[in-house]
Amino acid sequence: xxxxxxxxxxxxxxxxxxxxxxxxxxxxxxxxxxxxxxxxxxxxxxxxxxxxxxxxxxxxxxxxxxxxxxxxxxxxxxxxxxxxxxxxxxxxxxxxxxxxxxxxxxxxxxxxxxxxxxxxxxxxxxxxxxxxxx
Amino acid sequence: xxxxxxxxxxxxxxxxxxxxxxxxxxxxxxxxxxxxxxxxxxxxxxxxxxxxxxxxxxxxxxxxxxxxxxxxxxxxxxxxxxxxxxxxxxxxxxxxxxxxxxxxxxxxxxxxxxxxxxxxxxxxxxxxxxxxxxxxxxxxxxxxxxxxxxxxxxxxxxxxxxxxxxxxxxxxxxxxxxxxxxxxxxxxxxxxxxxxxxxxxxxxxxxxxxxxxxxxxxxxxxxxxxxxxxxxxxxxxxxxxxxxxxxxxxxxxxxxxxxxxxxxxxxxxxxxxxxxxxxxxxxxxxxxxxxxxxxxxxxxxxxxxxxxxxxxxxxxxxxxxxxxxxxxxxxxxxxxxxxxxxxxxxxxxxxxxxxxxxxxxxxxxxxxxxxxxxxxxxxxxxxxxxxxxxxxxxxxxxxxxxxxxxxxxxxxxxxxxxxxxxxxxxxxxxxxxxxxxxxxxxxxxxxxxxxxxxxxxxxxxxxxxxxxxxxxxxxxxxxxxxxxxxxxxxxxxxxxxxxxxxxxxxxxxxxxxxxxxxxxxxxxxxxxxxxxxxxxxxxxxxxxxxxxxxxxxxxxxxxxxxxxxxxxxxxxxxxxxxxxxxxxxxxxxxxxxxxxxxxxxxxxxxxxxxxxxxxxxxxxxxxxxxxxxxxxxxxxxxxxxxxxxxxxxxxxxxxxxxxxxxxxxxxxxxxxxxxxxxxxxxxxxxxxxxxxxxxxxxxxxxxxxxxxxxxxxxxxxxxxxxxxxxxxxxxxxxxxxxxxxxxxxxxxxxxxxxxxxxxxxxxxxxxxxxxxxxxxxxxxxxxxxxxxxxxxxxxxxxxxxxxxxxxxxxxxxxxx
Numbered sequence: 001x002x003x004x005x006x007x008x009x010x011x012x013x014x015x016x017x018x019x020x021x022x023x024x025x026x027x028x029x030x031x032x033x034x035x036x037x038x039x040x041x042x043x044x045x046x047x048x049x050x051x052x053x054x055x056x057x058x059x060x061x062x063x064x065x066x067x068x069x070x071x072x073x074x075x076x077x078x079x080x081x082x083x084x085x086x087x088x089x090x091x092x093x094x095x096x097x098x099x100x101x102x103x104x105x106x107x108x109x110x111x112x113x114x115x116x117x118x119x120x121x122x123x124x125x126x127x128x129x130x131x132x133x134x
Numbered sequence: 135x136x137x138x139x140x141x142x143x144x145x146x147x148x149x150x151x152x153x154x155x156x157x158x159x160x161x162x163x164x165x166x167x168x169x170x171x172x173x174x175x176x177x178x179x180x181x182x183x184x185x186x187x188x189x190x191x192x193x194x195x196x197x198x199x200x201x202x203x204x205x206x207x208x209x210x211x212x213x214x215x216x217x218x219x220x221x222x223x224x225x226x227x228x229x230x231x232x233x234x235x236x237x238x239x240x241x242x243x244x245x246x247x248x249x250x251x252x253x254x255x256x257x258x259x260x261x262x263x264x265x266x267x268x269x270x271x272x273x274x275x276x277x278x279x280x281x282x283x284x285x286x287x288x289x290x291x292x293x294x295x296x297x298x299x300x301x302x303x304x305x306x307x308x309x310x311x312x313x314x315x316x317x318x319x320x321x322x323x324x325x326x327x328x329x330x331x332x333x334x335x336x337x338x339x340x341x342x343x344x345x346x347x348x349x350x351x352x353x354x355x356x357x358x359x360x361x362x363x364x365x366x367x368x369x370x371x372x373x374x375x376x377x378x379x380x381x382x383x384x385x386x387x388x389x390x391x392x393x394x395x396x397x398x399x400x401x402x403x404x405x406x407x408x409x410x411x412x413x414x415x416x417x418x419x420x421x422x423x424x425x426x427x428x429x430x431x432x433x434x435x436x437x438x439x440x441x442x443x444x445x446x447x448x449x450x451x452x453x454x455x456x457x458x459x460x461x462x463x464x465x466x467x468x469x470x471x472x473x474x475x476x477x478x479x480x481x482x483x484x485x486x487x488x489x490x491x492x493x494x495x496x497x498x499x500x501x502x503x504x505x506x507x508x509x510x511x512x513x514x515x516x517x518x519x520x521x522x523x524x525x526x527x528x529x530x531x532x533x534x535x536x537x538x539x540x541x542x543x544x545x546x547x548x549x550x551x552x553x554x555x556x557x558x559x560x561x562x563x564x565x566x567x568x569x570x571x572x573x574x575x576x577x578x579x580x581x582x583x584x585x586x587x588x589x590x591x592x593x594x595x596x597x598x599x600x601x602x603x604x605x606x607x608x609x610x611x612x613x614x615x616x617x618x619x620x621x622x623x624x625x626x627x628x629x630x631x632x633x634x635x636x637x638x639x640x641x642x643x644x645x646x647x648x649x650x651x652x653x654x655x656x657x658x659x660x661x662x663x664x665x666x667x668x669x670x671x672x673x674x675x676x677x678x679x680x681x682x683x684x685x686x687x688x689x690x691x692x693x694x695x696x697x698x699x700x701x702x703x704x705x706x707x708x709x710x711x712x713x714x715x716x717x718x719x720x721x722x723x724x725x726x727x728x729x730x731x732x733x734x735x736x737x738x739x740x741x742x743x744x745x746x747x748x749x750x751x752x753x754x755x756x757x758x759x760x761x762x763x764x765x766x767x768x769x770x771x772x773x774x775x776x777x778x779x780x781x782x783x784x785x786x787x788x789x790x791x792x793x794x795x796x797x798x799x800x801x802x803x804x805x806x807x808x809x810x811x812x813x814x815x816x817x818x819x820x821x822x823x824x825x826x827x828x829x830x831x832x833x834x835x836x837x838x839x840x841x842x843x844x845x846x847x848x849x850x851x852x853x854x855x856x857x858x859x860x861x862x863x864x865x866x867x868x869x870x871x872x873x874x875x876x877x878x879x880x881x882x883x884x885x886x887x888x889x890x891x892x893x894x895x896x897x898x899x900x901x902x903x904x905x906x907x908x909x910x911x912x913x914x915x916x917x918x919x920x921x922x923x924x925x926x927x928x929x930x931x932x933x934x935x936x937x938x939x940x941x942x943x944x945x946x947x948x949x950x
Contacts, residue, residue, distance in 0.1 A: 002508045007520060011527055018531055018563055025553035026539070044551040059787045060879065063908035064703035085705045085786035085908050088767045099554070 032076035035102050045098040045107060047072040049091070057086040070096060070107065078102070082109040090114065137301070139316040140213045145297040148202040152282050152295070155195035155246075159275035162188035166269035170363065182265055186257055189268065192275055193250040199282070200234070200243050203296055207233050212324050213316055215303040216240070216296045222326035232336045233327050235344075238459060239282050239296035244341060246278040248348035256352070261371055266359030267352070274351055277483055281476070292479065329734050329758045330768045335393035343390065343413065346383025347451050350416055353379060353423060354448035354491070357441045361494045366437060366503050369427050374939035376427060376444065377658075380420040381931025387413050388669075388924040395917075397770050402677070403920070406560040408463050411536045412454030418529035419447035422522035429515040432583050434505050436519055441502065443526065445491045450533070452484040462540045512588060514581040521574040528567040535560065558620060565627045568670055572634035575663040576602075576641035579649060598644045602637035609636075617678035632674050638667030658937055662930025665923045672920025683717040683781070684911040705786050708740065709876040710905040719744055723907050724752070726788070734759045735770070738785055738907050742774075755783045755909060779915040787908035800881075800896040804888055813880055813899055816849040818857070823893065832860060832871075839863040843884045843893060847875050859884040859895070872896075876906075 030043040047070035049055070057066040066086050071077040080098060087093075093114040100109035165185030172178040203216065208230045212218040220240075221233040234240035253271045257264060284295025300321070301310040309315045327336075356372035359365075390410070395403035404410060423443030426436040457463055460477040509516035539550050553559040580586075580595045606629070615628050642663040650657050684706035708714050708723035724739040736757045743750040755772040771784035803811050805820050820843055826834040827842040834840040840862035847855040860871040861884040874881045883896035 003511065004508060004516075004519065008523065011523060015527055015531060019534060022535055022538075022553070022559060025559055027551045027554060029549035029551050042554040059705075059707050059789070059908045060709065060877070060906055063705035063707040063787060083703060088787075 029097075031072045031074055032070070032078045032107075033072075033074065035107065036078075039102045042099070042101050045070070045072070045100070045109075046095070047078075047098065048095050049093055050077055051091065053077075055086070055091065059085065070098065078105070078107045080107045080109055082112055084112070087112065087114050135313055137213075137316070138314045140299070141211055142299075144202050144206050144211065145214060145299065148199055148206075148297040149284075149295065151195045151198045151202070152279060152297075155192050155199065156276065156279035156283060158188045158191035158195060159272050159279055161185075162192055162272035163269055163276055166265050166272055170265035170269055170359075178265070185265070185268065185272070189253055189257065189272060189275075192272070193254055196243065196246050196250045196275075196279075199296075200247055203234055203240065203243065204231065206297075210324070212321055213299050213301070215298045215300045218300050218321070218324045220324070220327060222324040225327055225332075228334070228337045229327050229332055232331065232340075235340045236327055236331060236336075237296070239294050241340065241344065242278055242281045243296070244344045245348055246275060246282075248345045249275055249278070249351065252348060252352060263356065263359055263368060263371060266362050267355040270355035270358055271351060274487075277486070280479070281483075290478070291476070294476065330397075330770070333393065333397050335389065335397070339386065339389040339393055342382060343386030346379060346386040347413075347416075349375065349379035349382055350420060350448045350451050352376070353420070353427075353444040354487075357444040358491055358494065361441065361491075361498045361502075364498060364501060369430050369437070369440065371942055373424075373427055373431065374935045374942065376420065376424050377931050377935045377938060380417060380424055381662075381928055381935065383413070383417045383420065384931070385924070385928045387417060392921065396773070402680075402914075403917075404673075406557050408536045409454075409458050411532050412450075412457050415529045415533050415536075416447050416450040416454065418525045418532075419443050419450055422525040422529070423447055425518050425522040425525075429518050433509075433513075433515045434503065435509055435515050436522075438499070438502050438504060439519070439522065441495055443522070445488075445495065449484065449488045449491070450529070452487060453533075456480045456484050457537065462544065510585045512581065512586040512591075514578055514583050514586070517574055517578045517581060521571055521578065524567055524570050524574075528564060531563055532560065562620070562624060562627075565624070565631050569627070569631045569634045572631065572638040572667055572670055575666065576634070576637040579642065579645045579660065579663075594648055595641065598641040599637065601644075602633060602640045605636050605640070606633040613675075613679070615674065615678035628674060628678055631670065635667045635670035635674060639664050639671065642667065655933065655937055658930050658932070658934025660930070661933055662927045665925070665927025665930050668923030668926060669920050670923070672916055672918070672923055675916040676914045676920060679915045681717075681913040681915075682910070683719065683913055684721075684783075684909060685717065704910045705908045706911070707787075707906055707908045712876060713743070716742075716911060721911070723905070726905070726907070736788075738788065738909075740783065740907070740909070742781070753781070753783045753911075755785045757785055757788060775918075777918060779913055780917050781911065781913055783909055783911040785907050785909050789906050800883065800898045802885065803895045803897060804892050805895055806890075806892050811895070811897065813878075813897060815878055816847065816851075818845050818847040818882075820845055820893070820895070827858070827860070831858060834862070841884065841887065841893075843882075843895065845873075845882060845895075847878060847880070849878055853877070857882045861885065861887065861893075 027042050027044060029046055030038070032045065032047065035043050035045050050069040050071040053069035055066065055068040063085055064083050066082045066084070068080055068082075068090075069077050070080045082098075095114075097113040098107060098109040099111040099113075100107060102108075162185050165181045165188055169178050169181035169185055172181060206214045207217045207221045208227075210217065210221070210223055216237060216239065217233075220236045221230060225233065235244050249271055253268060253275070256267060256271070279293075281293040282296055283293035284298065285292050301307075301315070304310070309318060309320070312318070315321060353372050353376035356368045356375070360368040387410070390413070391403040394405070420443070423440055426440040426443060429436040430440055460480050462477070509519065539552060542548065543550060576598070577595060580591055609632070610629070615625065615632060617628060618625050642660040646652060646654065646657045646660050650660070654661075682704050684704055706714065706716060706721075708721055710723050710725070713720040713722045720743045722741045722743070724741050726736050726738045736759075737754045738756065740753045740755065741750065742753060751774050753772045753774060756770045757767040758770050759767055769784045769786065771782055773783070774781040805811060807820055807822055810817050810819050822844050824842045824844055826836055826838050826840050828834055832840070832842065840860055842858050842860045845857040845859070847857055849855070855875045855878060857873045857875050859873040859882045862869055862871070868886075870883050870885055872881050872883045879900055881896075881898040881900070883898075884893060885896045886894035888894055
């Protein structure tokens with residue numbers, strides 16, 4: 001066997017090892033109930049803001065602390081703590097992707113994605129509404 | 135109905151030229167195909183002549199289409215959906231051009247435009263490769279024309295027509311029941327260009343990136359042409375083209391990175407976002423292909439690999455088009471386009487190039503020239519090939535990581551998501567790629583093709599190696615790489631990568647003299663490698679030693695948060711006018727104002743003063759109100775540039791982002807000196823009453839009638855503040871000056887002097903009293919090394935393009 005072939009085989013082995021380790025690092029999208037079952041494990045919680053409950057955030061007291069209640073499509077809800085600044089128009093968000101883990105009945109989010117119409121995607125339908133309403 | 139005021143001619147012309155482009159590229163494809171396959175030279179010439187005319191018409195058509203779309207946008211013809219949706223009256227000229235590529239249709243047009251230019255250049259060079267290569271490019275033009283065609287076959291739309299009218303787009307909207315709908319207010323102006331995209335990078339980044347994408351078809355077309363004609367002499371004339379493609383694509387990608395760094399708040403220049411990855415992958419594969427191409431030209435090895443790399447490099451461009459434009463990425467990327475419902479068409483677009491190319495490749499596999507005898511381990515080509523393989527492997531792994539989740543979830547219906555630390559999941563692999571590649575670029579140029587005498591090689595490389603080791607050691611002692619969050623193993627890998635990158639810079643720079651005797655014209659590869667190494671150095675230092683300056687260290691805030699010790703809390707609140715401790719600086723939020731004409735941008739002036747007072751400057755991070763029917767704001771950073779670092783800031787929260795009514799009322803208290811009054815977050819004591827105060831804040835003369843209440847406020851957290859409200863008489867009128875303790879949200883007024891030495895104090899507590907901003911401030915060290923590296927790398931590619939194409943031309947002349 002040629003040494004190029006040996007090297008290619010070694011590379012393929014490395015690639016497979018790397019990909020397997022990548023698969024091991026993958027996380028899951030979860031609901032409140034399934035996130036509770038995996039307490040302490042990093043998950044992507046898909047939920048929305050419970051607008052009937054208050055959103056606690058006071059940038060003057062602490063710009064890195066916000067607390068609110070998230071409710072998922074099955075109707076389960078959980079308090080969420082997010083150690084970062086409150087995103088703009090948080091109250092208007094339609095859907096939240098919360099990255100973090102459940103701890104003592106509270107969801108501690110490390111990162112949060114808001115699904116308002118995203119930054120770069122313009123919503124043609126909204127433009128259409130402007131057309132009819134003005 | 136006859137609508138009033140519509141200017142329909144440009145749209146009709148535009149659509150006509152789209153169809154003309156489609157038809158002429160079809161004719162060009164067929165004629166070039168016939169020409170390439172003809173046996174009789176006269177036939178070949180006849181078909182070629184027809185093909186050239188057809189491609190010329192295609193060239194004119196795509197430029198006309200582009201021009202008409204620009205005319206529609208710049209003449210503000212808002213009856214057209216493209217103008218109405220992507221532009222408005224207030225845009226400057228350069229952004230009018232950018233409006234074209236804000237939408238999908240326009241970016242396809244940009245792409246096809248570059249193909250037309252590259253095709254024209256290829257015809258101008260007019261070699262024997264013209265017919266087969268141009269057949270492939272004409273076919274590409276045909277495919278791209280279908281994307282802006284906008285014709286319905288049944289219910290499926292083929293492409294999307296950029297010349298659609300608003301009333302055609304929203305046929306069911308009630309306003310179009312009126313013949314004079316254009317006179318309505320909502321038709322007088324367009325939706326504008328997304329405010330966030332109104333940035334000079336938006337004007338230059340997309341054209342350069344698309345030129346890179348477009349250029350990647352040329353090496354692909356040469357590779358396919360070689361298989362098709364069973365003629366493998368294409369690698370030399372194709373070399374300048376593949377160098378050009380990789381150079382421009384790299385530049386375009388890094389312009390995007392510079393834009394991301396400068397004005398989009400990803401917190402850096404690279405986030406391993408799927409869209410970024412999708413453009414990096416073709417670059418990696420193209421660069422791998424260039425190296426094997428050079429090997430083949432010099433030794434006859436590695437032609438098969440070259441073919442595979444160029445076919446895949448171009449197909450990865452198509453794949454990235456599919457990923458970014460089909461909506462498959464969905465939630466996982468910030469800058470994918472909205473799906474236009476063309477998923478199937480995009481997939482066909484990819485497969486129609488990928489499958490025939492590989493079928494042809496395997497059909498010809500045995501006939502592709504190759505050398506059975508293996509490369510020597512001491513040869514240059516052996517290690518170059520290994521490097522190309524590593525680049526390819528890196529591209530394959532990035533592709534897998536980027537597309538696994540969306541595609542796997544789509545097929546299986548599962549809900550897998552990205553790893554917890556996405557960036558690290560890439561970094562931990564790519565750091566080793568960087569180490570291997572940088573080391574290989576350092577040592578390989580010193581090897582000779584075929585065989586190298588080890589002693590000579592060691593002798594030559596000894597000096598650069600020692601210099602690189604010395605620089606690494608000095609750097610380790612003086613500064614070091616501070617990133618230790620992922621453990622000592624990763625930090626060690628970073629150091630190794632740092633050494634390898636410095637080694638690459640030093641070895642390649644010295645090679646220009648040791649190996650090439652300072653002939654800069656021939657030193658394109660060395661210059662590009664120096665640039666590549668410098669970029670890696672810049673990336674390693676700026677990412678590892680990135681510092682958060684805005685760590686929240688103000689004593690008042692920390693106690694609320696039990697986690698603050700374990701986790702870095704990067705936002706810091708600045709209260710207007712109050713100097714706040716920020717690492718090496720005192721930061722003061724001075725004011726905010728809106729300066730652009732539409733009031734979409736608010737600038738926040740933040741004064742930064744070094745604690746030792748050696749330096750002070752202002753930062754103006756700003757918030758951009760999102761336009762185009764979107765809520766909220768986007769933050770736009772501001773940075774202070776130094777030669778060796780950037781101080782980089784952006785607003786994360788500002789009080790006027792969600793204004794609330796201040797409904798709090800003043801409460802009055804009658805107090806004596808030394809009395810204590812409680813408020814919700816603590817208490818305050820009236821220390822004394824000072825007549826006619828003259829201090830920093832107030833300058834009353836002894837003849838005035840003024841009294842100042844000196845008050846100390848004690849918060850629950852144990853911090854103290856002083857408040858000095860004043861009561862004074864002016865023109866027989868009693869007046870008072872409030873004093874506000876911003877950090878505690880209380881305002882104190884001295885409103886009356888009562889009997890028995892008592893005074894009346896007014897106290898107001900409110901949530902929204904104080905203007906403030908919360909912001910993040912980072913220090914990026916040595917970021918300029920990265921940009922310098924990219925510039926050098928692009929220059930290196932440029933030198934090589936010139937050198938190799940001159941080399942090709944000289945050879946052609948010599949042969950005659």
